[in-house]
Amino acid sequence: MIANERPVIADSLWNATANPAPDCPPLVGDVEADLAIVGGGFTGLSAALHAAEAGLRAVVLEAESPGWGASGRNGGQVDPGLYVDPDAVEARFGRDVGTRMVSLMGGAGQLVFDLIARHGIQCDARPVGWIRAAHNAAALQDIRGKVAQWQQRGADLRFLERDELAAMLGTDSYVGGLIDMRGGNLHPLNYTLGLAEAALRAGAGVHGQSRVVSAGRDGAAHVLRTARGSVRAGKVLLCTNGYTDGLAPPLAQEVVPVRSVQVATDPLPPDVAASILPGRQAPSDLRRLLLYFRMDAAGRFIMGGRGGYGDRVTVARMEALRRVSVKMYPQLAPFGWRHAWGGFVAVTPDHYPRLVRMGPGMMAGLGYNGRGVAQATAMGRLMAEWAAGRPEAELDFPVTEPQPIPFHALRRLGVAATVLKYRMLDGLGL
Template identity: 40%
Template sequence: MLNNPRSHGLWEKTAPPAPQTTALNESLSTDVVIVGGGYTGLSAALHLAEAGTDVVLLEAHEVGFGGAGRNVGLINAGMWVMPDDFPRELGPIYGERLLELLGNGPYLVRDLIDRHDIDCELERSGTLHCAVGADGLKELEQRAAQWQRRGAPLAVLDAAETERRVGTSAYAGSLLDMRAGTLQPLAYARGLAKAAIAAGARLHTDSAVVAYGERDGRRVVRTAQGEVKADWIIVASEAYSTGPWEVIRQEQVYLPYFNLATVPLSDAQLRAILPGREGCWDTREVLSSFRMDKAGRLVFGSVGALRGTGAGIHKAWARRSLRRLFPQIADIPFECEWYGMIGMTDNALPRLHKFAPGVLGFCGYNGRGISPGTTFGRILSEHILGRIAEVDLPLPFTDPRLPPLRAAKEAYYELGAQIAHFAGERF
């Protein structure tokens, strides 16, 4: 996108075309205006339009331009934090409510894909969180126990079963989550957009919101060439926010993440590496992730940005890491490379904001955007429709909270990933 092959990489290359949209160049009136064309905004637009609500969505660039079109494509349940940390951080009511909602999030994603026949390479075979050493396995056993007490279908697999499923003996075990799976993330975003348009939503791309105000008791957002008056505004621009709600970007610390995709593997290689097509990531602090796409390309990623000195360092590390994990594809060419930014909150949990009366937004997906973004888009639509009262929302409304030393932390993460990968996998 925007003539940058490192922004969306494989996903832009293989996704079905985006629906036809135009920039906003007129004045419109609607019930709800949504700012942002990622999973949250698109899910909200779809659910509102299906309920008969008039809705306009404004996207600054293209559908799926932000994290929705750049991520690994893992449909995860929950967040990075341990399940028991939800009630400790949010209190027992909101903590357990949010945990249950996010635990069931992948089922909503699957349902939308099935109902709207979205062509996005959905794999329902689960994910494997892979344990690095005894400490990693202990962490997974704790996570499994906490989820299992809540009835979730998770199982800890031993090293032998993990090796059979993954194709490497590098891990001490793994945590299998059958709620989860993988998909083509940009294709999913474009599919949601197509479904929302079919339901009656009006989508405008290349329409960045530059100003917000009120007129005659209604909310008004302005773009370079048009404006929209509405009763409600959903702010769904997340970590790529600019303009009137740039505070969303400012309350999150950027964590860069890159992916490399190989050329398609041979049939023999596909029988040996991830034959069940689970999505995987490991327990290292500077983690690695890997999964297959529909054509049999191995998508391999980790923390870091493919720019400056990082481009060479991260790609060289990825080659060494593949050689250790999967020596049979040690020299396979990489076909695509791309990276994006994950927005991290200080407690690694999402937030719900009321920026003004009738102006609402979730943010802070912390690298778990597919399922939570889809879910929160539905929740906001249900609240606007009067089906969920404020007291029953999964999070309380809070004011944006800016992290200290944000710029320094972001520089540290990018440089730290380079240092870790420069030294990593050399012995």
């Protein structure tokens, strides 16, 4: 179970199957560092690891335990690339910056698997490719465009006709798709714990149960205070994503936290497990309220999708995921569903992540729109490069001033209305 979480979203398969966590005690006393990092998820731990390897004294302050938030709860899909297609990225940001953004995030999946190999992280890593599945003709046309754009850039990605996709999925629920061999899947909490252990071995400090209660300046230095200690550092990285609070306003207004939920079966008999996703890819589809699904190492089937803010709506969405799973894979009908959990995805209005300048010596990275395993790992490395002295203009992602979302206080009403609209359009097949 996820500690200190609402029971309806706390029964996580990943927590139930997690490796032993490294020792990350609460911060006690006053510490001097080159770099203080708020948040112990993919972004913060990747930043800490890369900063420590660059010779910086880095300290991570995590309010709960490493991987407590979205990094330890997600579907474990290693999705290469930005949410936005490469042509649109380059059209918006220009050939120079846009090309660097596309390259950075297109290679983010390989970065994840390279880190896992280099540090010996035991997280059931499977670089078997990532599948996008089209549920109708319009989505299939979108898939063809994605394939063409990435192939023009030399990516190992190809189109899948309906029959080939059905053989890969074990269901004929989709009309075609693509496979991107730069991606794959993993156990997300064990990957997070492995990053924490690697950061510790590299010399970083990683402290759980160390919520930052205030952030201030003392001359040129930043001072972050927790209940039992403080960190004084020249630079600060804010890496809290969908769990961003009011520590550094207006950062929380940069993203909209949207709950995603998952359900998982008991381990299936070997013959049933072999009939579903035999290549063990982890697909997601192109519905507006997308579905994402996979098998784990023990032969459990996992289905994920959009949740709700309230407990009653969340329970209903979890039950809907079980129903759609059995519709896609009727062989699941006799078997029980052991786990159900969820967490917040940080969504941005334009579907681009944010690298935000929060003042002298302070940077934030957040807003991965459901692609955090790869994107957050890459963003953490990029932020570590900035902390080590790389100028903003040379970074492979644009740095912006804070851009609060208008009427952010009404975000829950807006999300509920959007979900209702999208559910109707998906139901009509539009």
